[in-house]
Amino acid sequence: MKCRRCQNPAAIKLPxxxxxxxxxxxxxxxxxxxxxxxxxxxxxxxxxxxxxxxxGGKDSLVLWDILIKLGYPTVxxxxxxxxxxxxxxxxEHVERFAASRGLELIVHDYKENYGLGVIEIAKETARPxxxxxxxxxxxxxxxxxMEKGFTxxxxxxxxxxxAARLLGNLMNWQRAxxxxxxxxxxxxxxxxxxxxKPLYRLPEREIAAYAVLSGIDYIIEECPMSKGAKTFLYKExxxxxxxxxxxxxxxxxxxxxxxxPALFPKPLEExxxxxxxxxxxxxxxxxxxxxxxxxRVAAS
Amino acid sequence: MRIKLHHPVxxxxxxxxKPVIAILSKLGxxxxxxxVICNDVLLTEDAMISDDSAIEIRPVISGG
Numbered sequence: 001m002k003c004r005r006c007q008n009p010a011a012i013k014l015p016x017x018x019x020x021x022x023x024x025x026x027x028x029x030x031x032x033x034x035x036x037x038x039x040x041x042x043x044x045x046x047x048x049x050x051x052x053x054x055x056g057g058k059d060s061l062v063l064w065d066i067l068i069k070l071g072y073p074t075v076x077x078x079x080x081x082x083x084x085x086x087x088x089x090x091x092e093h094v095e096r097f098a099a100s101r102g103l104e105l106i107v108h109d110y111k112e113n114y115g116l117g118v119i120e121i122a123k124e125t126a127r128p129x130x131x132x133x134x135x136x137x138x139x140x141x142x143x144x145x146m147e148k149g150f151t152x153x154x155x156x157x158x159x160x161x162x163a164a165r166l167l168g169n170l171m172n173w174q175r176a177x178x179x180x181x182x183x184x185x186x187x188x189x190x191x192x193x194x195x196x197k198p199l200y201r202l203p204e205r206e207i208a209a210y211a212v213l214s215g216i217d218y219i220i221e222e223c224p225m226s227k228g229a230k231t232f233l234y235k236e237x238x239x240x241x242x243x244x245x246x247x248x249x250x251x252x253x254x255x256x257x258x259x260x261p262a263l264f265p266k267p268l269e270e271x272x273x274x275x276x277x278x279x280x281x282x283x284x285x286x287x288x289x290x291x292x293x294x295x296r297v298a299a300s
Numbered sequence: 301m302r303i304k305l306h307h308p309v310x311x312x313x314x315x316x317x318k319p320v321i322a323i324l325s326k327l328g329x330x331x332x333x334x335x336v337i338c339n340d341v342l343l344t345e346d347a348m349i350s351d352d353s354a355i356e357i358r359p360v361i362s363g364g
Contacts, residue, residue: 001344011342020344057362161363208335208360212342220306222362231363239332239361 012209015246023213030210033201034066041184043196044152049073051150051193053141054097054105056090058211058218059156061097063199065216067154068101075148079140080109081133082117083224090219097216106148108140116297119225125296129225132293139290143281145193157197160204163249164234166256171234179264182257188271191282203242203249204235301349303327304356316351323349324357333361 001010003022010020021029037043044050050067054060054076067074078094081087091107098105111117116124122132141153162181169177185195199207211218226232241248272282278291287295301316303323314323320336320343336343337356349355 001346010344013344058360059362160361164363203332204360204362205332205335208358209342212335212337212340212358215340220358222307226363229363232361235361235363236330236333239330242332243330 011213012206014206016203016242016250018246026206027210027213030202030206031066031069034063034198035070037183037198037201038070038196041196043154043184043194043198044072046071047073048152049075049150051141051145051148051153052076053137053153053155054078054094055156056093056219057156058208058216059158059161059199059204061093061156061216061218062207062211062214063154063156064097064103065214066210067198068103074103074154075150076103076105077141077144077153078105078107079137080107080111082109082111083119084117086219086221086224087117089221093217093219106144108144110136114294114297121293121297124300125293127293130229133225135289135293139279139281139288141195142192143279146281150193151187151190152194152196154196154198156199156207158199158202158204158207159249159253160235160238161231162197162200163238163253164231166253167234167238168230176268179260179268182260186271188282191272200253201250301351302354304354306357306359316353317348319345320347320349321345323355327357329357334359 001013001020003010003025004019005025006022008022011023012026013020050072052060052064052067052074054064064074064076076094076098078091080091094105118133118136119129122129125132145153166181169181183197183200187194238249272284274283274285275281276283276288276291277286279288281288301314303312303314305312314326321331324331324334331345335358337358338353
């Protein structure tokens with residue numbers, strides 16, 4: 001198999017483009033896809049400092065690697081969720097990545113700060129672990145970004161994540177979630193840090209391939225709490241479609257983004273109207289979701 | 301050939317030579333959800349794997 005551009009031996013076949021690329025041409029193609037996502041959605045300006053949320057998995061480390069190569073000033077933020085060996089190994093991957101490239105990294109450890117990991121917090125509050133984890137992650141990304149003076153947080157959400165989420169939201173007719181599903185989440189007039197997803201055009205297979213070709217050492221094991229998650233089923237279904245009809249995932253998600261303005265001409269819900277009386281973050285009530293969780297932990 | 305698999309990490313043996321696409325098919329693994337790697341080199345689906353080779357089949361799906 002030959003590279004479509006230079007005719008050297010191919011490193012990866014891309015059925016959705018009816019082509020194959022060698023290592024340098026593939027990485028160039030991937031960088032351009034990220035640049036396209038950034039510029040098409042005006043995610044950030046050249047020189048704007050970016051806080052990159054890094055878990056230790058392939059997506060966030062590849063995102064950080066690409067943003068550095070594109071010349072953006074970045075700082076990494078790793079949340080240690082306190083999930084035993086999984087969290088310890090994840091943090092080790094992030095620290096090795098940052099140290100080997102001389103990058104600044106902020107680590108926030110739940111157990112050090114709250115005395116409990118995310119599993120214990122979920123148990124204490126009778127919340128599903130992934131739900132409690134999501135609430136806490138959103139809070140910490142935003143709080144730490146604003147405390148450190150960042151106006152934008154980049155996450156490694158990829159095409160498979162977004163397409164699976166879209167399918168899940170459609171299966172359950174989650175209109176409010178559908179309306180909010182976008183590669184750029186607004187800063188609501190400076191009340192929050194803007195959240196951006198520069199990898200939304202790229203499937204996981206291509207991101208993992210980039211990691212292997214770039215020698216990025218990431219955690220392959222999955223979070224033990226994600227076993228049985230519906231996301232995996234949705235991704236499997238979408239991959240079956242993709243194998244039979246290459247380009248389906250991108251068409252599905254980009255088609256949704258194109259149709260969204262007509263589907264949701266007016267916001268279904270108001271943005272944040274109040275500020276959390278405990279932490280000061282913008283939210284829809286007296287307390288933000290994270291502080292409600294913490295209050296329930298304290299009460300239990 | 302020796303094949304390293306994940307989730308959980310384990311090793312299996314398969315008779316070679318075989319092209320990558322046939323190995324994935326035999327193991328019932330989606331080519332959209334896996335990479336095939338030999339000595340840190342990515343293999344395309346037409347690559348022929350000899351009987352004395354050692355490869356890794358790495359899942360690429362993540363998230364919960």
